[in-house]
Amino acid sequence: xxxxxxxxxxxxxxxxxxxxxxxxxxxxxxxxxxxxxxxxxxxxxxxxxxxxxxxxxxxxxxxxxxxxxxxxxxxxxxxxxxxxxxxxxxxxxxxxxxxxxxxxxxxxxxxxxxxxxxxxxxxxxxxxxxxxxxxxxxxxxxxxxxxxxxxxxxxxxxxxxxxxxxxxxxxxxxxxxxxxxxxxxxxxxxxxxxxxxxxxxxxxxxxxxxxxxxxxxxxxxxxxxxxxxxxxxxxxxxxxxxxxxxxxxxxxxxxxxxxxxxxxxxxxxxxxxxxxxxxxxxxxxxxxxxxxxxxxxxxxxxxxx
Numbered sequence: 001x002x003x004x005x006x007x008x009x010x011x012x013x014x015x016x017x018x019x020x021x022x023x024x025x026x027x028x029x030x031x032x033x034x035x036x037x038x039x040x041x042x043x044x045x046x047x048x049x050x051x052x053x054x055x056x057x058x059x060x061x062x063x064x065x066x067x068x069x070x071x072x073x074x075x076x077x078x079x080x081x082x083x084x085x086x087x088x089x090x091x092x093x094x095x096x097x098x099x100x101x102x103x104x105x106x107x108x109x110x111x112x113x114x115x116x117x118x119x120x121x122x123x124x125x126x127x128x129x130x131x132x133x134x135x136x137x138x139x140x141x142x143x144x145x146x147x148x149x150x151x152x153x154x155x156x157x158x159x160x161x162x163x164x165x166x167x168x169x170x171x172x173x174x175x176x177x178x179x180x181x182x183x184x185x186x187x188x189x190x191x192x193x194x195x196x197x198x199x200x201x202x203x204x205x206x207x208x209x210x211x212x213x214x215x216x217x218x219x220x221x222x223x224x225x226x227x228x229x230x231x232x233x234x235x236x237x238x239x240x241x242x243x244x245x246x247x248x249x250x251x252x253x254x255x256x257x258x259x260x261x262x263x264x265x266x267x268x269x270x271x272x273x274x275x276x277x278x279x280x281x282x283x284x285x286x287x288x289x290x291x292x293x294x295x296x297x298x299x300x301x302x303x304x305x
Contacts, residue, residue, distance in 0.1 A: 002014055002015050002016075004080065004081065004084040005080075006055070006076070006077045006080045007076050007077075007079075007080055008063065008065070008068060010055055010060070010061045010063050010068075011060065011061045012052065012053065012054075012055060012060040012061065012077060012080075012081070013052075013053040013058060013059035013060045014050055014051060014052045014053065014081065015034075015050075015051050016048055016049065016050055016051075017039055017044045017048070017049040017051060018039060018043070018044025018045065018046075018047055018048050018049050019044070019045075019046075019047075019048060020045075020046045020047045020048055021047060021048065021091070021301075022047070022048045022050050022085070022087070022090075022091065023043070023047045023048065023049055023050065023091045023092075023093055023301070024050045024052065024078070024081065024090050024091065024092045024093070025037060025040070025049050025050065025051045025052065025092075025093050025094075025095075026052055026054070026078070026092065026093070026094040026095070026098035026099075026101055026102050027051075027052075027053070027054060027057070027058075027095060027096075027098050028094075028095040028096025028097040028098045028099075028120075028122075029054075029057065029096070029097055029098075029196065029197060029206075030054070030057070030069075030071070030097040030098075030197070030202060030203060030206035030207075031054070031056065031057045031196065031197030031199065031202045031203065031206070032057065032058075032195055032196055032197065033053060033057060033058035033059070033192075033194070033195040033196075034051040034052060034053050034054075034057075034058055035051070035058070035192070035195060036190065036191075036192065036195050037049075037051065037095060037286070038286075038287075040093070040286045040293070040294070040297070041286035041287065041289075041290030041291070041293045041294045042290055042291075042294050043286070043293075043294050043297060043298070045294075046298060047298075047301070050081075050085070052077070052078075052081060054069075054074055054077070054098070054101070055068065055069055055074060055077060056069050056197070056199060056202055056205075057197055057202075058195075062199070066201060066205045067205065067208065069202060069205040069206055069208075070205060070206060070207070070208040071097070071100040071101045071104055071206055071207070072104055074101045074104075074206075075101055075104040075105040075108055075109075078090075078092070078101065078102075078105045079105065079109060079112070082112060088112075089111070089112055089113065089114040090112060090113055090114065091113075091114050091115045091116075091117075091301060092105070092106075092113055092115070092116050092117065093117040093119065093297070094116075094117070094118055094119065094121070095119045095120065095284075096119070096120055096121065096122055096258075096283065097122050097206065099118040099119070099120075099121035099122060099266065100121075100122065100123075102116060102118065103116075103118070103121075103266070106245055113245040114245055114246075115245055115246050115247075115248070115300065115301055116245045116246070116247045116248070117247075117248045117250070117297055117300065117301075118247065118248070118249045118250070118263070118266055119250045119285065119286075120250065120251055120252055120255055120257075120258065120262075120263065120283050120284075120285070121249065121262055121263055121266045122258055122262050123258075123262040123265055123266065128261065128262050128265055129258050129259045129261050129262060130259055130260075130261035133259040133260065133261055134256065134258070134259045137177070137254065137255070137256040137259060138150075138151070138154065138177055138256050141176070141177065141256065144176065144182070146176045146182060147176075149173050150173055150174050150175075150176050150177050152173060153169070153170040153171065153172070153173030153174040154170075154174055154177070156170040156173075157170045157171070157174070164200040168196075174257075175187070175191070177256030177257060177282075178255060178256055178257035178282045178283035178284075179254070179282040179283070179284075179288065180252065180253075180254035180280050180281050180282045180288050181280075181288065186287075190284070190287065246272075246273075246274075246300070246303070247267075247270040247272070247273035247274070248273065248274050248276065248296070248297070248300045249263050249266050249267040249270070249273055249274065249275045249276070250263070250276050250277075250278065250285055250293070250296065251263035251264070251275070251276070251277045251278070252277070252278050252281035252282045252283055252284075252285050252288070253277050253278060253279045253280070253281065254280070254281060254282045255281070255282045255283045256282065257282070257283045258283070260277055263275065263277070274300065276296055278292060278293070281293075
């Protein structure tokens, strides 16, 4: 059955798509149904994609304790999935916010990750965009027919004071900024009703205390190690290098949602990692440059033997 019980008894859903060596897939959002990744640009032709719906998302259960939805706690779900699969080590591909969970897991469970692929990651422990880069990316789309509506959504979010429903609407208006090429057909193909979370508290719960982790990362590796796995993802090169997996970081040059700065930050935090900026992609590079994305990921995984 495509369900397993996590450490706290919560039922979590996963499915398997394709054939070949397994690749665990962690979705972004936070809170988006993992089906939005599809087969990752055809990657399922050579890999078995083990797609996990995060807790309180998709087809997985909603916990009574909202604190367990934080990305730090969700790393424990990945370990339970590994045990359920009977795997000694995992290859993991994570997207966007899911990259926080993936990095937390790799740091908390040294030796359990063989290869780590971080696609348009949001940062070390919170969104950390370069605001000048984002402004330039969005301004470069001024000639697009959807620009005024997207810019209005951006302005509304920056003003703040929105209700949950108003925030959802503002974010929806901004969606075209996150693509290299945007069309109404893409909206119908990529944004399925019901795939985004309807839980108004989930976003805050996922990022809970993330800013504290960034601030404490300046304390040095000794203090961070004593503080426990909850701060490992922000610990910097010393601790992240100890986690051991090969790391590929993928960014989209046209990603007007978060830009390329978070990916560059993440790559710098993983010594020996490989950074690839895909020139004709936004926040979902497998959808815009599927052949290039598939080739990039396959060559990276194959290099591990």
